[in-house]
Amino acid sequence: MTLGRWLLIIALTAGCVPRQILVPMPEGTIPSETISLFAATNRGGLDGRPVNKRSEVTTYAQLDIAVPVYRNKGEIVTPIRRAPEPATDFLLAGVTPLGGEEGFARALRAELRSRPPADRDVLIYVHGFNQTYSEGVLRMAQLTHDLGVDTTSVHFAWPSAANPLGYERDRGSALFSRDALERVIRVTRDAGARRVILVAHSMGGFLAMETLRQMAIADPGSVSRDVHGVVLISPDIDVDVFRTQAKRIGKLPDIFAIFAADQDRALRLSARLTGEKARLGNLQDPRLIQDLKVTLIDVSEFADRQGAAHFVPGTAPELIEILSSAAEVDGAFTADNAGRTGLLPGSVLTIQNVTELVLTSLR
Helix, strand or coil: CCHHHHHHHHHHHHHCCCCCCCCECCCCCCCCCEEEEEEEEEEEEECCEEEEEEEEEEEEEEEEEECCCCCCCCCCCCCCCCCCCCCCCCEEEEEEEEECHHHHHHHHHHHHHCCCHHHCEEEEEECCCCCCHHHHHHHHHHHHHHCCCCCEEEEEECCCCCCCCCHHHHHHHHHHCHHHHHHHHHHHHHCCCCEEEEEEECHHHHHHHHHHHHHHHHCCCHHHHHCCEEEEECCCCCHHHHHHHHHHHCCCCCEEEEEECCCCHHHHHHHHHHCCCCCHHHCCCHHHHCCCCCEEEECHHHHHHHCCCCCHHHHCHHHHHHHHHCCCHHHHCECCCCCCCCCCCEEEEEECCEEEEEECCCC
């Protein structure tokens, strides 16, 4: 199949799926449950609304997202060309613009101080390729709810073109956003976060690793000191590039987990576009990164059931159930303990420093 036909298939497939949008709740409606999160974006604004242009200024907001009662885990439904239905739709329950960095720091500090010291962890989520601002916010709200994440959440929305044919532009926008993401991490740390956990999807994983690399160059040792955990979900990163990024960072955070699935068609296409055989997110041979202290988590079995593989930990209901019910699940993802605690079902293979955990179904 020619490259042109591949691109045509992507465009036609993406065009069939309506984009998720943030729609306000109907006036007078009381949500059954809301997820409150912060959003930081270096997308240019049009009448105050984030769009897809690059901006050298990062703006912040605090949002409340209403989670519907009737839905399947992993599912996000928003109203498209119809009236919103609070029982089945994710809706915007409230938004508070915070302006710039100072406003964000004050609001985040107040939020953290309202929690017991042991509960002052902050999770920073970085979305992937071909994502709108709304889609990233909704995905973080869904993940926070479905996985039972009891942390303060911050969504970093970099200026993706939100176009299936915009791969190269998105890669440039990811590089453009390194300084902005670094500032979000440092402000979060300085606001009183007990631990900072960085979760990144797809091309967002490339942005996250580039940001951590530049932090390490500017201040050696700062990554393991300031970032407690890194979780890369289907990372769209060349394996050799990842190795150089990790080695330049030096000591990696205690928790460093990579979710991969060999059926990830999006990453197969990315590899084809870049002339590579595979990407980190569909890596099946842990020996390629065996000298790095990381945990490679193979979720291929769940990708088979889902029919899509580019965001398995957030969309496969059974895997969500496993990850949300495992006590002290972060301990099961550390390179020293992965799979040995009996918390997660699957087989374990340790080669030098990397631990491969192949998750399997409970059914």
